[in-house]
Amino acid sequence: MDEQIAVLAVADKGSFEAAGKYLGVGRSAVRKRVQSVENELATSIFYSSRTRGIVPTEAGNLYLPQVRESVRHAWLGVDRIRAFSQAQCGDLRVAYSTYLNTRLLKIIRRLAVRSTTVVRESLSTRQAISGVLRGNLHAGFGILPILETDIAARLLFEEPLMACLPVAHRLAAKSTIQLEDLENEPLVSLARKEVPGKHGEIIRHFESHGVALNFVTDAYSPEEALWLVTQGTGISLMTKFSASVCRYNVVVRPLSDRQLTVKSGIFTRRDHDHRLVHDFAELAWTETVGLRTASP
Numbered sequence: 611m612d613e614q615i616a617v618l619a620v621a622d623k624g625s626f627e628a629a630g631k632y633l634g635v636g637r638s639a640v641r642k643r644v645q646s647v648e649n650e651l652a653t654s655i656f657y658s659s660r661t662r663g664i665v666p667t668e669a670g671n672l673y674l675p676q677v678r679e680s681v682r683h684a685w686l687g688v689d690r691i692r693a694f695s696q697a698q699c700g701d702l703r704v705a706y707s708t709y710l711n712t713r714l715l716k717i718i719r720r721l722a723v724r725s726t727t728v729v730r731e732s733l734s735t736r737q738a739i740s741g742v743l744r745g746n747l748h749a750g751f752g753i754l755p756i757l758e759t760d761i762a763a764r765l766l767f768e769e770p771l772m773a774c775l776p777v778a779h780r781l782a783a784k785s786t787i788q789l790e791d792l793e794n795e796p797l798v799s800l801a802r803k804e805v806p807g808k809h810g811e812i813i814r815h816f817e818s819h820g821v822a823l824n825f826v827t828d829a830y831s832p833e834e835a836l837w838l839v840t841q842g843t844g845i846s847l848m849t850k851f852s853a854s855v856c857r858y859n860v861v862v863r864p865l866s867d868r869q870l871t872v873k874s875g876i877f878t879r880r881d882h883d884h885r886l887v888h889d890f891a892e893l894a895w896t897e898t899v900g901l902r903t904a905s906p
Contacts, residue, residue: 796844
């Protein structure tokens with residue numbers, strides 16, 4: 611593992627010295643690990659280029675993808691054992707995004723009270739996904755869809771996507787916003803960095819109706835997006851619940867296409883199939899039935 615990781619570090623950093631700093635070892639230690647791999651393969655996997663530094667040989671280019679996959683699987687195995695050990699001890703670690711609808715958050719917090727083994731953490735959706743992938747968390751609650759193939763997600767709640775506009779905007783007088791109304795309108799993105807899967811879903815839906823969206827800036831949170839709307843930066847697409855934290859200088863209008871929604875759910879890593887994790891996910895599904903059957 612140390613030798614394979616050293617090979618990857620050199621490939622990514624472009625020099626033995628930079629790889630050593632990244633790994634916290636000396637330059638010579640990195641070189642020895644790489645040489646050990648080259649001796650085993652009976653061929654060179656790197657060569658020195660005057661303009662590009664240390665770069666892979668033809669054999670190296672064949673070898674590196676296999677090494678990356680090998681190291682990835684090894685770390686997945688380590689994470690799986692750690693998560694399994696925690697679950698065996700009754701230490702179920704669960705995180706949730708603070709930007710979820712209050713009705714869903716109340717149920718999540720109630721689940722935490724009922725499941726005395728749960729250690730709750732309040733994180734963004736992106737941070738919760740990262741924690742589940744690393745094995746630090748057994749489950750997370752956040753915005754869907756999730757693009758990571760190692761993550762399994764289950765829909766718990768769905769809300770219509772709406773347009774949040776400045777009160778003085780020309781579209782504010784309309785009771786319903788048509789998709790074509792937003793053609794080339796300056797937009798504030800709320801999901802591009804935090805939940806890229808959701809951002810891509812919105813773009814594809816509008817494009818399927820022949821509408822090109824013009825995102826001029828990104829917002830990290832609904833609060834920031836709302837502030838940018840009040841400043842006239844652009845329109846933001848969000849749920850009515852998210853927009854409700856700002857009661858002045860903005861109006862919220864439904865979109866004509868009700869297929870555009872914001873989906874919230876629970877997600878776990880596919881290989882974390884411990885009974886405790888499975889039972890918790892099933893409990894979350896059962897407790898949120900009322901949200902899915904209620905009208906938005």
